[in-house]
Amino acid sequence: MSHAITPSQTIGPFSHEAWEWACAACTPANADGSDTITISGVLRDGDGAPVGDGMIEAWTPGAATIERERDHALAGFRRVPTDDEGRFTLVLGRAQEASCEPAALVTVFMRGLLVHQFSAVFLEDDDLDRAALLNQVPPERRATLVARKTGPASYNWDIRMQGEQETVFFDYGGAP
Amino acid sequence: MQFDALAPGSHPGLIYPAYKSTVKRGPTLPPVAVHAPASLKTNLAPPTSLLLPFDADLTAQGDGAPLGDKIVVTGRVLDEDGKPVRNSLLEVWQANASGRYRHKRDQHNAPLDPNFNGWGKMLTDDDGRYRFVTIKPGAYPWGNHDKAWRPAHIHFSMFGNAYAQRLVTQMYFPGDPLFEFDPIYQSISDLAARERLVSRFSLDETVGDQMLGYEFDIVLRGRNATPFGL
Numbered sequence: 355m356s357h358a359i360t361p362s363q364t365i366g367p368f369s370h371e372a373w374e375w376a377c378a379a380c381t382p383a384n385a386d387g388s389d390t391i392t393i394s395g396v397l398r399d400g401d402g403a404p405v406g407d408g409m410i411e412a413w414t415p416g417a418a419t420i421e422r423e424r425d426h427a428l429a430g431f432r433r434v435p436t437d438d439e440g441r442f443t444l445v446l447g448r449a450q451e452a453s454c455e456p457a458a459l460v461t462v463f464m465r466g467l468l469v470h471q472f473s474a475v476f477l478e479d480d481d482l483d484r485a486a487l488l489n490q491v492p493p494e495r496r497a498t499l500v501a502r503k504t505g506p507a508s509y510n511w512d513i514r515m516q517g518e519q520e521t522v523f524f525d526y527g528g529a530p
Numbered sequence: 531m532q533f534d535a536l537a538p539g540s541h542p543g544l545i546y547p548a549y550k551s552t553v554k555r556g557p558t559l560p561p562v563a564v565h566a567p568a569s570l571k572t573n574l575a576p577p578t579s580l581l582l583p584f585d586a587d588l589t590a591q592g593d594g595a596p597l598g599d600k601i602v603v604t605g606r607v608l609d610e611d612g613k614p615v616r617n618s619l620l621e622v623w624q625a626n627a628s629g630r631y632r633h634k635r636d637q638h639n640a641p642l643d644p645n646f647n648g649w650g651k652m653l654t655d656d657d658g659r660y661r662f663v664t665i666k667p668g669a670y671p672w673g674n675h676d677k678a679w680r681p682a683h684i685h686f687s688m689f690g691n692a693y694a695q696r697l698v699t700q701m702y703f704p705g706d707p708l709f710e711f712d713p714i715y716q717s718i719s720d721l722a723a724r725e726r727l728v729s730r731f732s733l734d735e736t737v738g739d740q741m742l743g744y745e746f747d748i749v750l751r752g753r754n755a756t757p758f759g760l
Binding site: 356357358359360361362363364365366367368369370371372373375379399400401403405407411413415418427428429430431455459461463464465466467468469470471472486487490491492495515516520521522523524525526527528529 | 533534535536537540541542543544546549550551552553554555556557558559561562563564565566567570572573574575576577579580608609610611612621622623625631632633635636647648649651685687693694696697698699700714717718722723724726727748749750751
């Protein structure tokens with residue numbers, strides 16, 4: 355028996371208060387950089403204008419196990435709103451084992467985006483040749499998923515909805 | 531872990547010019563079809579301590595009763611094979627009976643209700659069922675075009691049991707005269723898919739002389755993702 359999936363709709367402009375509980379609950383207690391990394395960037399639309407009402411979610415399953423042991427309320431998960439300048443900052447737990455995994459699987463939401471978009475962010479100093487997910491992306495577009503190092507545990511990664519450097523978004527229905 | 535490719539028309543087009551904000555915000559390139567990594571099998575497991583007593587009764591969050599028609603909304607969250615999606619976090623948010631959101635950017639000239647925030651959250655049960663009590667939201671203007679009024683709707687956010695099941699959608703009410711004028715609703719090209727967003731009135735779920743009942747079932751991606759349901 356096959357059931358047709360429910361269509362997506364935009365989060366609209368008024369989701370922030372309803373989503374705030376998770377933004378608060380998923381802030382890591384220990385963000386001194388010893389076992390976290392910070393990825394910050396700007397979410398931009400097709401004109402390059404910052405998207406000031408967006409929401410970014412990040413999921414790092416490898417870090418979830420560690421964070422669960424520390425009683426983190428939403429282990430492995432982050433939800434952050436963009437600010438008026440479109441900026442977002444993700445403080446992520448570092449997955450210890452596999453440097454070829456993405457630093458985080460990322461979901462992008464905003465007013466005017468009818469279907470939320472799945473993406474992922476990789477770190478430029480990780481072993482990207484072995485990154486199975488990244489290697490399914492056409493080579494000329496891979497750079498849009500790679501965060502550039504800006505400090506000992508900090509990185510920069512912008513998300514562009516359209517344009518020459520349009521971020522790669524995924525459909526997870528690809529053949530194995 | 532495996533997901534089927536999305537059937538055409540399941541989701542709205544990403545750029546739908548009648549809904550102006552999509553023009554610069556929807557991606558222009560098709561999504562890159564990838565085999566889901568194993569890590570997508572897992573998802574967040576929110577501790578029940580995060581669910582507050584009145585999260586599933588949006589009418590009980592203030593000091594008194596909110597204005598408007600009290601309703602109950604219930605349904606099942608299933609995957610593509612009809613298996614229940616269990617213990618899964620679901621969030622809802624909506625306007626009040628006057629069509630006003632409790633949000634700093636909502637400029638609609640309608641009153642805020644001091645007894646209604648308009649948001650809640652809950653987990654699905656072992657049968658994949660959710661249920662919450664709320665106020666029927668009002669229609670509201672949104673400035674997209676001349677006489678642009680949104681049909682009454684409740685926003686739903688679902689996490690599913692696997693990362694790729696994540697879905698955000700809106701539930702509408704049966705027989706709304708605004709459907710044919712609303713570009714957000716119309717952005718779904720497939721008529722049958724569009725109708726899947728309309729709840730159905732349920733006398734079974736109606737509670738005595740207190741509230742009308744509406745049923746809204748939700749189907750997430752995930753064929754072969756959760757062999758026995760999770």
